[in-house]
Amino acid sequence: MMPDMMKELCALCGTSGDEREVCDYIITKLPKNCEYKVDPLGNLIVNKKGARTPVNKVMLAAHQDEVGFIVTYITDDGFLKFAPVGGINPETIIGRQLRFKNGTIGVIGTKAIHQQSESERGKAPKPESLYIDIGAVSKKEAEQKVRLGDCAYFVSEYFEFGNGMIKGKALDDRAGCAIMLDMLQKDLPYDITCVFTVQEEIGTRGARTAAYTVSPDYAIVLETTTACDFSGNEGEKRVCELSKGCVVSYMDKGTIYSRELYNLAFDTAKEQNIPCQTKTVVAGGNDSGAIHTAVGGIQTIALSVPCRYLHSPACVIKKDDLIATQRLAYEMYVKLCEKE
Amino acid sequence: MDIKKALVDLCSADGVSGDEIAASQVALSMLKEYTDDCEIDRFYNVTGHFGQRDDSRPTLLLDAHIDRIGFIVTYIDDDGFVKVAQCGGVDRRITAAQTVTIHGKEKIKGVVSVLPPHVKSDKESVAKIDELVIDTGFSKEELSEKIALGDRITIDCEPCELLNGRVCASAADDRSGVVSILYALELLKDKKLRYNIDVSFTVQEETGERGAKMIGYRAAPDMVLEMDVSFAATPDSEKHKCGVLSKGVMIGIAPSLSRRMSDELISLAEENKIPYQIEVMADETGTNADAIGVSKGGAQACTLSIPLRYMHTPVEVVDIEDIKSTAALIAAFAEEKGGEQDA
Numbered sequence: 001m002m003p004d005m006m007k008e009l010c011a012l013c014g015t016s017g018d019e020r021e022v023c024d025y026i027i028t029k030l031p032k033n034c035e036y037k038v039d040p041l042g043n044l045i046v047n048k049k050g051a052r053t054p055v056n057k058v059m060l061a062a063h064q065d066e067v068g069f070i071v072t073y074i075t076d077d078g079f080l081k082f083a084p085v086g087g088i089n090p091e092t093i094i095g096r097q098l099r100f101k102n103g104t105i106g107v108i109g110t111k112a113i114h115q116q117s118e119s120e121r122g123k124a125p126k127p128e129s130l131y132i133d134i135g136a137v138s139k140k141e142a143e144q145k146v147r148l149g150d151c152a153y154f155v156s157e158y159f160e161f162g163n164g165m166i167k168g169k170a171l172d173d174r175a176g177c178a179i180m181l182d183m184l185q186k187d188l189p190y191d192i193t194c195v196f197t198v199q200e201e202i203g204t205r206g207a208r209t210a211a212y213t214v215s216p217d218y219a220i221v222l223e224t225t226t227a228c229d230f231s232g233n234e235g236e237k238r239v240c241e242l243s244k245g246c247v248v249s250y251m252d253k254g255t256i257y258s259r260e261l262y263n264l265a266f267d268t269a270k271e272q273n274i275p276c277q278t279k280t281v282v283a284g285g286n287d288s289g290a291i292h293t294a295v296g297g298i299q300t301i302a303l304s305v306p307c308r309y310l311h312s313p314a315c316v317i318k319k320d321d322l323i324a325t326q327r328l329a330y331e332m333y334v335k336l337c338e339k340e
Numbered sequence: 341m342d343i344k345k346a347l348v349d350l351c352s353a354d355g356v357s358g359d360e361i362a363a364s365q366v367a368l369s370m371l372k373e374y375t376d377d378c379e380i381d382r383f384y385n386v387t388g389h390f391g392q393r394d395d396s397r398p399t400l401l402l403d404a405h406i407d408r409i410g411f412i413v414t415y416i417d418d419d420g421f422v423k424v425a426q427c428g429g430v431d432r433r434i435t436a437a438q439t440v441t442i443h444g445k446e447k448i449k450g451v452v453s454v455l456p457p458h459v460k461s462d463k464e465s466v467a468k469i470d471e472l473v474i475d476t477g478f479s480k481e482e483l484s485e486k487i488a489l490g491d492r493i494t495i496d497c498e499p500c501e502l503l504n505g506r507v508c509a510s511a512a513d514d515r516s517g518v519v520s521i522l523y524a525l526e527l528l529k530d531k532k533l534r535y536n537i538d539v540s541f542t543v544q545e546e547t548g549e550r551g552a553k554m555i556g557y558r559a560a561p562d563m564v565l566e567m568d569v570s571f572a573a574t575p576d577s578e579k580h581k582c583g584v585l586s587k588g589v590m591i592g593i594a595p596s597l598s599r600r601m602s603d604e605l606i607s608l609a610e611e612n613k614i615p616y617q618i619e620v621m622a623d624e625t626g627t628n629a630d631a632i633g634v635s636k637g638g639a640q641a642c643t644l645s646i647p648l649r650y651m652h653t654p655v656e657v658v659d660i661e662d663i664k665s666t667a668a669l670i671a672a673f674a675e676e677k678g679g680e681q682d683a
Contacts, residue, residue: 079575089457091466095434095653097500097508105500107508107657109650111577113431114626123464124433131575133649133657135502137586145503157439157496161449162477167439230453231421231473239459284458308475310456312437316475 002182002326003319005029006166007158009174009181013101015068015085015151016202017042021101022064022177026196029181043210044196046184054190054337059216059298060183060329061207061287062176062223063200066169067311069098069132069152078136080106080146084127086201091124092312097155098132104145106132106152154313164319165242171315173200175305176222179326183333190337200287204254207287211294218261218299218336222329223286224317225249225279225304236280240306242317245275245324247304251282254289261301261336268331275324277306303329341526343519343660346370347507348499350515354443356410356492357427357547360384363406363511367518367541374525378539385551386541387559390525391533400535400674401561401639402524403552403628404517404568405545408510409652411469411493413442420483422450422474424493428546433466434653439496440474444487449496450476497654504586505661510654514545516646517567520663524670532676535563545628552628556635563601563640565670566629569658570619570645583647586659588615589666592643596624596633601642608672615665619645644669 014022023044030036036046044064067086074080084093098106108130113121132152136142158168168174180194193214198206211219229241240247248265250257269276292300305325308316350370355363364384371378371388378388386406409428416422422442436454441447453473457463474493476483499509509515518541525539538559542551545568556564570590573582583590591609593602609616624630625643633641644666649657 075575077575087457089437089454090463091433091436091454095431095438095495095650095655097497097655105502105508107502107650107655109574109653109655109657110433111574112571112651113429114651115571115577115581116431121432122466122468124466129576133502133574135504135506135657137504141503155498155500159449162475163479163482165477167449167451226456226458228455228459230475231417231419231423232453232471233455237459281459309437309451309454310458312454312456314437314439314451316451316477318477 002178005181006174006178009178010158010168010170013153014064014066016065016199018151019064019198023196026177026181031185034184039209039213041206041209042198043206045210045214046194048184048188048192050188050190050192052190056217056336056339058333058336059193059195059214059219060180060333061195061197061219061221061291062180063173063197063287064177065198065201067201071146071148071150074139074142076139078138078142079131079133080142081131085151087311089311090127093127093130094125096313098152099155100146100150100152104134106134108132156313165316166319167314167316169313171307171317172224172310175224175317175322179222179329182326183330189334192333197287204287204290207290208294211291211298215295216298219291220329220332221286221288221291221300221302223302223304224307224310226284226310227306227308230308239281240277240279242306242308242321244277245321246328247277247279247306249279249302252285253283254285255292257301258299261299264335265301265328265332268335269328272331274328276328301332341523343523343663344507346519346522347509347515350518351499351509351511354492354494355406355408356494357407357544359492360407360543364541367406370522371539383551383554384543385555387555388539390537390539393536398535398562399538401538401540401559401564401632402521402670403540403542403564403566403632404521405514405628406518406541407543407546409546413487413489413491413493416480416483418480420476420478420480422476424472424474426469429652430469431652432469435472436466440493441496442487442491442493444491446486448476448486450474495654502657506657506659508655508657510656512648512656512658513569513651516569516658516663520567520646520666520670523663523667527667527671528674533674534676535674537674542628549628549631552631553635556632560636561639564629564632565673566627566641566643567666568627568643568645569648569651571651572647572649574649583617583619585647585649586661587617588662589669590617590619590645590647592619592621592625592645594621594625596630597642598640601640605642605669605673609669612672614668
């Protein structure tokens with residue numbers, strides 16, 4: 001089932017440019033009747049035959065990579081300097097445990113609150129002023145555990161809580177990966193291409209090459225998107241809301257979405273009784289930005305699961321929204337395959 | 341005694357100030373290994389007597405605090421989000437997107453809400469404690485069945501081991517101090533004692549040394565050794581305001597402490613080759629020693645601090661060797677040298 005797969009997917013470590021573990025896992029979960037290849041950047045391109053040949057070639061895309069940290073320097077006394085990979089919320093870096101792929105654990109902290117000035121107490125420190133502490137006492141000792149360029153990941157337990165909520169790291173965008181992986185398990189009416197892209201978090205780089213290689217007529221991007229439906233945010237500041245279904249936006253920082261597909265998504269949702277909403281802020285971006293301008297232009301729609309606390313160790317989504325997004329993705333794929 | 345296991349067990353218990361019972365019970369069960377004469381009082385302070393009592397000799401109190409910092413539920417809003425106040429000085433810069441447990445009728449998981457950078461206008465400032473909201477995924481009606489105003493909240497963080505026997509554990513402040521006392525008792529088993537030994541693991545230190553005021557009065561010791569944690573240097577801290585992790589117990593010297601005790605502890609550390617460092621404080625110490633030192637007619641006091649990095653965050657780091665050297669120095673201080681076994 002999809003939620004079980006979600007748990008395993010979120011546990012995987014794959015910052016941008018270091019997605020191999022995620023890719024390998026997805027390959028093991030592909031049914032036998034899929035063909036796949038991994039392109040030079042690491043995009044996993046999966047083709048599956050359906051019952052019929054579609055009128056239009058439709059590509060689904062979700063990104064494998066997650067935000068994380070990359071080690072850039074080791075100090076003489078064994079502390080690791082790092083840079084964030086992707087737009088990690090700087091407020092959510094200190095006071096956490098991190099894990100490297102080899103099992104080494106580190107923490108990020110600063111001097112104690114008692115020793116901070118009043119102005120220091122109210123500000124998130126800049127990432128470049130921070131370091132990871134793995135307990136090493138010297139550079140030499142640290143180097144035995146960690147190499148420059150190694151990536152570190154938030155230690156963040158995946159769990160379900162409240163009324164059907166899911167909390168985990170990397171829900172952005174393992175949620176999209178889970179939806180595609182689940183679709184690929186099923187018998188499908190039309191041929192489909194699913195792309196698990198790389199390097200989305202550092203500038204939608206994988207999507208650019210994948211779109212070129214696949215050259216579809218239409219693309220559906222499966223994503224998570226910012227929901228701010230918690231206390232203190234009113235009106236348009238809530239952006240979109242959990243429990244209100246799949247999010248379809250008309251515009252974000254990377255894409256002005258095809259009005260035709262936007263309307264088709266809402267019409268389809270209405271017709272199939274799938275909860276669906278739009279966003280009340282133009283913000284963020286996703287692989288659509290790279291795809292819709294590729295190979296001469298590809299009509300693209302993004303279908304997103306509303307997600308609280310994006311780019312933090314504790315992303316929160318609701319299972320109902322995940323299912324709504326999956327349903328709408330399926331209906332849209334069928335419609336676009338058949339579209340005259 | 342497995343020091344690391346004791347620390348992890350203690351740090352795995354909740355016990356935010358004013359609601360220490362779970363931690364006190366763990367500590368009491370550990371103390372029972374060394375004395376039957378121990379109990380938890382109405383305020384959840386753990387107290388006990390160790391070894392033989394002899395009215396002709398002075399009483400030494402070994403104290404550490406059992407409470408940990410955290411939050412208290414102050415309000416559940418119409419959408420089911422939880423507002424909080426702090427118990428102790430939480431570093432508010434670390435709160436965003438932390439996973440928490442609310443210790444209500446049921447243990448409820450939640451996440452501290454935070455605006456993502458994509459939509460936040462003032463990217464630098466962090467929320468004040470009274471602006472925090474906790475997301476439990478329940479409606480107000482559902483949540484009100486499970487938790488109540490006044491319940492305590494802890495930030496989730498599993499204890500883990502770093503290199504060199506260093507341990508990351510939230511509540512190492514001051515469960516490390518508790519462990520140092522327990523390990524000192526282990527070292528003092530079957531030894532002749534210079535003093536009547538009282539032990540206390542006190543409550544509500546983080547909210548103003550309140551348990552210490554009660555115990556100081558009741559125990560009325562002649563001397564107190566206070567085992568708390570203190571600042572271990574980090575790359576961003578001022579070195580002259582910190583001790584150093586792994587360099588041994590920090591012996592306090594301060595106008596509010598007994599110079600005689602400080603001097604004796606330094607001599608004992610030298611004699612017994614116990615690694616130590618000096619911690620100078622310019623007035624009071626900010627520990628329970630301040631309150632206990634002035635209880636009733638007064639007690640001579642000294643602090644033995646365990647160096648700790650990242651104080652008041654979920655990733656506090658201590659070195660087991662520093663807990664050992666603290667325990668060794670307590671034992672050296674409490675043992676009657678050259679005497680017969682205290683049968």
